[in-house]
Amino acid sequence: MCSPKAAGGLVARISLRSPGPDSGRGSAAGSIVNLRLNLWRDIIDSLPDAIVVVAEDGKPLMVNPAAETLIGISTVGKQQLTDLLAHNPWLQRMIDSCLNSGQTLGDPDALLGVGPRSITVRAEVSPLQAPDGHPDGAIILLLD
Secondary structure (H helix, E strand, O other): OOEEOOOOOOOEOOOOOOOOHHHOOOOHHHHHHHHHHHHHHHHHHHOOOEEEEEEOOOOEEEEOHHHHHHHOOOOOOHHHHHHHHHHOHHHHHHHHHHHHHOOOEEEEEEEEEEOOEEEEEEEEEEEEEOOOOOEEEEEEEEEO
C-alpha cells in the first residue's frame, strides 16, 4: 500500500524551466544554469535506477536510460506513458496522491505491468517542486 515517506524522503527542487531574462543566452549566469542542468541530467542518466519525471499535466519531461530499459521503450512520449499508467493504475494513484499531498509516497512491492510481463519493483513518487514550493510535477523512481 502507498504510504507517505518519513521526513527524510526525496523532495526535488531542480528547476527544469528555462533561465530568467537576466540570465540570457551567452551570459555567464546562463552558462552556469546550462552547466548545472547538464550536470543534473548526466547524474540522473548515470543512475542504475529507473527515473521518469512528469509535469503536473502528465507530460513526460525526462526519462533516464534505466527507465527506458525497464519500461521497454526507447522514447517515452505522452501516449506511451498513458499506456503504462493505464496498465498500472496504482502508479497513477501514487502520482495523483503525491501531487495533491506534496509528499513522497512509496510501495516496496509494486507489481509493474510492462507489456506482456509483470515485474516486482520498489516504487517511489516524489514531488518535483516549483520555486514557490508547489508541486510542479512528479519524479517516479522504480527499482527492480
